[in-house]
Amino acid sequence: MRTLALIVTLFSVLGLSACNTMHGFGQDVEKVGDTIQKKSEK
Helix, strand or coil: CHHHHHHHHHHHHHHHHHHHHHHHHHHHHHHHHHHHHHHHHC
C-alpha cells in the first residue's frame, strides 16, 4: 500500500511539472509568433 502511494505521488509530481513546462513552451511559441507578425506588418 505504501509503495502504491509513493508511485501515485511520483506520477502526480511528474505530471504537474510537465504541465508547467508545456505552459512555458506555449508562451515562448506565442512570443515568437508575435515577433514574426510584427516583422511582416512592417
